[in-house]
Amino acid sequence: MKSFRSGGRQIEVLNGIEMRLFAGRLTMLRGRSGSGKTTLLNLLGGLDRPTAGEVLFAGRPLHRLSDKRLTVVRRREIGFIFQSFALLPLLTARENVELSLRMAGVPRSQWKDRVDRCIDLVGLTKRASHLPSELSGGEQQRVAIAKAIAHRPRLLLADEPTAELDSLMASRMIAAFREIAEEERIAICLTTHDSSLWGAADIVYRMADGRIVPEN
Incomplete structure (x- = not known):
């Protein structure tokens, strides 16, 4: 459960969520804007903590870790792809990807x-x-994807990772996600509004009003 107070009222953003992510599988979250998809990704990645309930990562209660320990786990074991790309403007595409390896403590000899x-x-x-300024929005998004997978995370979370891509490149990116999940045994969870991509997932959860709802 995740809630917050606004104007003296308790607003529930997520409630009754029960789900599992599996190594080697691609999971998609679908639903309208405001359904809770991004909030759920933030909880899964330790960027936020639940109001009630548990978030377990590799058997560890992620929500109970100290901020310092949580930072280490996120850098070494979780990959994020944000809608804002989060690329450093003074670094080349290659250097942005290298930065992920540096922060995760990967030996320099393995970078190239x-x-x-x-x-x-x-x-x-x-x-x-x-x-980044010399790349299109779609190319920046692809750099963000490369950066997120570089350090071989156990979990990869992506919020609308194909939003800036045309249909052909979006399909290629989803194929790349599947290949990465299967080859490197990464659990991948992403949100998408693109119904043409849902069939490529191993598991699809539909969200509405902060809950996972059954398919009609």
Whole structure:
């Protein structure tokens, strides 16, 4: 459960959520804006804490960890793809991906091969030396995806990761997510409004009014 107070009232954002994410599988959350998808991703990734209930990550109660320990877990074991891309403007695409490895404590000797792999997966090999300002919105989003998977997280969370992509590139990105999930045994959970992508998921949860609701 997740709630907050507003104007003297207790507002429930999430309630009655029960779900599991599995290594090697792609899970999608679908639903209208305001249904609670982004709030749920924030709880799953330790960016927020539940008002009641538990969030377990690899058997650990994520919501009970200290802020310091939670920061370490997020840097080393969880990948995030935000709608704002979160790229550093003075770093090239390649350097932005390298930054993820640096923050996760990955030895420098492993950076080149891993960055090459991730950049290639998102189709940006020829654009790797460009700054974010020199890339289109879709290309920036692909850099954000490469950055999020570079340190081999156990869990990858993505909020509308294909929103800036055309239908062809969106399909390619979802295919890349599936390949990454299966090859590296990562649990991937993403939100999307694009109904054409739902069939590519292993599991789809439909959300409405802060709850997971059964399909009609």
